[in-house]
Amino acid sequence: MDARVIQPNAPRILPPLNDLNRPFWTGGANGELLIMRCEQCRRWVHPPAPRCDACSGDLQPEPASGRGTLFTYTVNAQPFHPDVPPPYVIAIVELNEQTDLRLPANIVHCDPDALSCGMAVRVLFEPHGEIFVPVFEPDERSVA
Ligand SMILES: [Zn+2]
DSSP, rough: OOOOEEEOOOOOOOOOOOTHHHHHGGGGGGGGGGEEETTTTOOOESSSSSOOTTTOOOOEEEOOOOOEEEEEEEEEEEEOBTTBSOOEEEEEEEETTTTTTTEEEEEEESOOGGOOOOOEEOOOOOOOOOOEEEEEEEOOOOOO
16 A cells, blocks of 8 residues: 555544544554454444444454545535634545445545545545544546
8 A cells, every 4th residue: 555644734633542443543654544344254344343233243453455436525615613724625435445335534635626426536644643544635546
């Protein structure tokens, strides 16, 4: 995976870490987007859960490719918080690993007007201390 780390341009409200979500939020330190995967049926499960929602099997974090498509998105133009200047893109990204494997994320390095549903994106990580927030950028090289 050719994931990169980018410097945050604004503070973030960070998630509280727990044993379940720690791999997801800290895997970026190693350039890995760690998603829970079932050891029995191999289904990917996100958000992190104690058991597989399909077969109740044990889940273990595995690195996903970090590549996906823009499932849907909105461009926020409202300055809700003084530290987070608009406009910014709030998206649901569907990872290439599985059709229903989706996560909310910001899209960066893009003109919001140039986005379209179904376009290829790839992960980057924005470090905030121990937490590496996954964000996505348009992936021009991919044929998603
Ligand atoms: Zn399973």
